[in-house]
Amino acid sequence: MHGVSGRYHLETTARLALTHAMDGHALRRDAAGQTCARLGASLLALAWEYDPLDGALARDALTAAGMVPDLPLPREAMVAAVHHFETPAEAQQLRQAQMDRDLDRVRLLCGRMLLDAPGSAFWMREAVALAVYRGELDWLDSLLQRFQEHAPRPLAWVAQRLMGDVRLFGGDPEAARSLYAKAMAQVRALEGGEGETLCQLRLAESFWRMDRVDRAAPLWQQALNQRPWLTSHLLMVHDRLAGIADVLEVPRDPVAICLYSFNKAADLNLALESIAQSRLHGARLVVLDNGSTDATPGILAAWRARLKDRLTTIQLPVNIGAPAARNWLLAAPEVRACGDIIFMDDDATVPEDWLERLFAAKARYPEAGVWGCKVVDAGAPWRIQSADFQLAEPPPMAEPGGFAPAYPRRIRLSGVHHEDMDVGQHDYLRPCASVTGCCHLFTREGLERAGGFDLRFNPTQYDDLEHDLRLCRRGEFPVYQGSLAIVHKKVSGKSSQQERRAMASSLGNLYKLEMDYTDEEVQDLRERCLAMLLADMHAKAAALEAYGMRPVRSAWCSGV
Template sequence: MDGERASAWADLSRLPPKTRGLLLLGGTGRTHLLEAGRAALVEAETHGPEASALGLDLFLAAFESSPLDGGLARFVMDLWSRAGTGGMSAVPKKTAALVMASAVRAAPPDDPAALGELARLAGLRDHQGLLAYLAGRVRTQPQRLYWRGHLFDVAYLLQDWETVRTVLGMSWPPGFELVRAKVAGDLLFQAGRYDEAATRYARAAPLRQALWRRAECLTRRDGPLVSPDARAAWQAVLCAAPWNVGPVLRLHDRLAGCDRPGPPLAARVAVCLYTYNNAVELDASLAALFASDLCGARVTVLDNGSGGATADVLSGWRDRIGDGLSVVTLPVNIGAPAARNWLAALPWIAEADYVAYLDDDALVPPDWLAFFASAARIYPMAGVYGCRVVDLAGPGRVQHADTHLLEPGQDGMPAVSSICTQDLDFGQFCHLRPAASVTGCCHLFRTGALRACGPFDIRFSPTQYDDLDHDLRLLALGAPPVYQGHLRVSHARLSTTFSSPDRTAMANSQGNLVKLGGKHPPEVLSAMRRAMRDVLLEDYRRKRSVVDQALGQARES
């Protein structure tokens, strides 16, 4: 990529507005990259050939994240042909060869019955059935990589690395060496063998996903320092995808020391949980909590009218902890919003400087409060600080990261980003920055902001969207939430991808979404989204300057 174009794409303020807004959210996730690519091509009608070139590059990046998608490969080739001689001019030869090989070898089969069965199993969320069906197709049609690509998708989602290893070891047609090297790197990365993974990812260059993961591997290997080879790896990532904010945010935090826990807050902290008939998971959550460094924080649990097993768990912990644990017992389940309000009104909590709310099935690491302390020092005016939440059963699956507002849908209902659910965790959500909302699974409030914003709205009882509503109100007060992605909290409750649909819960969720839209109509949400886009742009530009200066100094030395 020529320097002038790279410089233009790195300065997101020079990009068309809709494309800029999407890229500020992140540069990962096949679906997200496709959406950004479509936006760029649409905006090319008014912003000229540079927007068109960016759209082509974003579609190519989407393919690189799913290189066995033959349909997408054919679409990219069609875009190249429409662009004429300039379509492929900036594409590395190895990448172009992979696109052409995938268009042939990974094309969808002309078999409506087989494709229908695939769609049926996917619609049922029958992941094990999908895995078995696809494994059978791969065995009978080993040269048709369409099935192999879908098998990888499901195995990654399930984190069934043995299946991934088996498929990787099968015979492959020529032209897919880059894919095999990247998958081999992924296996090693998820096993924590970062040095070996970096070697495999190097063989997958110039795939940009592999470049990014290699840089992350070298950074994890090096510890607090950023070695010369890690700096060179990050420089390669930024040169290959200058529009990608993710590597900039990640490298900035390492260079500035923002990705490490800080000293304890010189303040009073109250830690609050509320529970209802969840004795086993509550017990595990309290065990993790009291094994952590609470820095003198007092823990309070509100029992929402649970049965005897929960009372026994709480009684046992009271015997062990003593005055460090307070228990409030209610006769009925008053729901999440009211439980938070009840806790916030307790005198010893109202007098605290910070209040943390945790779900009763969230497992915190030992230094969780220290990570929040770091975020509070760097962004002192935030109203609330959130974290990265992963599935306890599959820690590579990210349930929540930084949430951002999207344009309201055609029905006018609020819409938020879901980039973190489009890929496994390879470090791309390890950053610290403002957001429109953070997860209520584990978050820390400034008590003053909590009071100024007012109580959680009990109209969202028993749960769902009460925390998002509260975050939007903080945003309106000029105290936007801040996402601390270097703090990882495990959540025992499965992500919605795996949980069985509950018609009552789904109806409640949909009803609460309608309420949320009524409280925050489209014009208000649009104004919030524009305001947050400016906040994110300024945050990115500041961090990009730090990164460019550091990499420039490294090159000069």
Template sequence: MTDGTYRATERFGELELIGLDSVFTALEVYCDNLLPDLEACLVFLSRILRDRDAAAHPRTREWVTLLARKLRDLGPFHPQGLELVHKLTGDPALDARLERMRYFTLEPQLMDLRGVMSDPGVMRRKRTLLTETLDRMPAHVLAASQLLQLEFYQGVNQPEWLGSFTPPKFFRQEWTQRLFLHYAGLGDAERAMPIWSEVAAMPLSEVQLNLAAECFVKCGETEQAMACYRESLRLDPHQTPVRLRMAELEQPSRADNALVHQSKVAVCLYSWNKAEDLERTLAGLAETDLGPAIVRVLLNGCTDHSAEVAEAARVLFPDNDYDIITLPVNIGAPAARNWLGALPEVRACDFLAYLDDDVELPADWLAHFLTVMRRYPDTSAVGAKVVFGSEPRMIQYIYRSFAVAEPEIIKLTDPCQVGQFDAGHYDFVRETDAVMGCCHLLRMAHLPDGPQFDVRYSPSQVDDTAHDIRLRLQGGEVRYCGLVKCVHHQNTGGGFKRQLDAARIGQVHGNDMKFQAWLAAQREKVERLMRKSGK
């Protein structure tokens, strides 16, 4: 950082390092990128309210009203959130709900579900404790709500216990809302829509309307979806994803398949000792429409049977110029990308796609990317919506942009919400600051010296983000194409996030420090970029 101090922050930790004006800027950026989840609403609202300047700030009333409404409807059984909303609104209905909820107590550890997705042991222990609570007290609506959240994280649409749970009569309306959040959040329109009529009879906010909109899309009822989204946007005009999704529904994007055969494209992969992943990736890639693209596979010092896999895959690409580059040592991801990008035949192409060795792609991925490139000729890079290989319904990464640029810290937005299922809300094309590098298309005309991934981030991590940011700071445009879903198997196994050993954690923090130090030197450019983007 500019004062020489590195500050690693947890999610939203940067809000404690900045003033109220910057908090509101970060909140605006957040809503420009994502539909806020419960944690985001709670953290931003709490941070605003405890600021001594909040009462006099001209933006406080609007944002507090919006956040309180979202918090109420995202957490119908979240005592902390409801207490905060009640304190702000004095709503007697909330007062009555909270009074009855106090009868159903839970240990604080069971109200805190952080860490359950990255640690299967924590998930099991909390599931056991919540189940035991529900066994002792079958109407324990708080335990049922928390248990349902664990089911959500694991993608369980209809858990066995749910059929036998009967909420107390007083809470039946709120429980119906809770079930709708669960089903619709998982993208399960078949179960969500039968209870929508009951939910729709209640006072609605943008939270339910957005979920209902995508359920209507899945049912083929686009006009109903648009009506929901229009009302949602009227209630909260800050929701850029809603505006972009409406535009996509009104005029659906079509991939121009002819561009695949008219464009000079290089598709490049690099791999290190992941023969099985590489075999699956190459087999899947061969099933997509590549046209006459050249294909290059770099084996980064592999000592397993990756060479045999790469050679055997040659027959899968009879209409493509396919070749293998074998290096004696692992030079790391940034250098591997640079090596591939420096090949004369790659430099002669108009576009260069980098793929990780553990991805699955839809047949028309390249056509979609090239269509975006043609539609927006100033675009330097295009990336996909990335989902987990262990749970392809769950989003791993959509896009990121700058949220904070202060002397104390520079921070990008989250790449997605925590535990966010792909319900369809981010199926659109938009400009952003960074996309994920596991499925990335670059315009070579914007890279006169070829791709320059920073080898300081070897062996991996951050180099793709840093490359996009560098393009942005040099005046280039980066776009996200949510119409391409890339399944990324990197985090498969042991939960949705890999367990990292001490060496790996050290490498991640080390690269983050390097990235933050580089960004600190670019802070004025970052601020100009944010102002240009209206942030």
């Protein structure tokens, strides 16, 4: 129910299903065992599609598929991945550079090795991961061009699909469509060329971005029929075909947009510029300068001159931390006069219709306690930083590192959105356990019922999650608006000592949060969240028929 996306999430779920399919060393013959075997093999096959140059994963997928002889698979391509994936002697240098977080050295090594062996699956796989992370699409494209020429024939389609991703991320869906179509044709020309679900979904996304829903819808249907447990895509398809993704709503009550900032003058200026350029419908801005010693006071003075009485600024002599800054803003008369309150980070930028999309979420789920959105990376906007967070099973013990003790864990959030690039799979609207504090909307009445932000979580980290879980306990579950994506900068360049201090503070706050709950209370919250997600999913799966699609089989009810 948390979503389906990416190699590692799919692989983990597949191995769990395959474990349930076995009775010792033998495959179970009952209906439940056969269902688990088919589900596990299908999940593992799709995991390989997300990482098609990993020969070890291809071998595991083929082995699992042996338990389900009629499973559609691009077998020739998978066999080629097994035979042509070799770990080179230089792999140790690569791993050391990665451990040192020396990405320039990783890039240099990948480039040099692919110059010598342009058809190497190992080095191409490493280069893809690095280029996507760093946003070096031109470099990646040049490597893929050469890989396509030198790779084994059954793996040439991988280059086509990845070059399609480069075009899609670069804003050219027409060029992406052509490459995805070629990749699908190449897979289907291979022996056993079936099961290319990811190519179908990518091709459908390119059609959607070209405003060709008539071409996208049949591809979505094929993919959902083939993999009926694609919950993220089921939700996305529902909202797009129902028109929910296009709904905008104008605020009815006065709105306060609140920001607090500490020594981020340039970022704050960009954030205010993006807000000012958007459709605000009379909303007012309230900015708290949290003891900045840089150019922030001058930036705010310039914005006061520009926005006049639409902007209120608050100047504090010292940094009082994030939760205290939020509460200070909530107590400001200008904010207290508003029925709706939005908190936004000082290093985020918004699209023109952001306010209307947040209020569309509020109109559709008025019972929620908070409404949030998707957050993407400023340096690589195809990378999702935050989406809908759900409560997942925690690991047995926390293992934060050598400088902090292990302890029993109680709270863990799903991270499915980190598993793949943003290709529309999280463009849906639904309830969840938490939304990012980077940009979220509250009602004044809701905040008064739930209370303010907990000062125990100073200076920052987990104060927003603690507040969201408080709302969950009240039955006012947060709601995620995936059709709104805001762009957020990531802090980088800190010294290792600063990182250690920040990590220590974050771990301390996580420990405080987890000790607020008993195991039984967290389990109850997880069960309530799962029931809510199942009800939402059932309703949307049933509604798909009304939007021109045949009903999707309910295999996702297995809990994937």
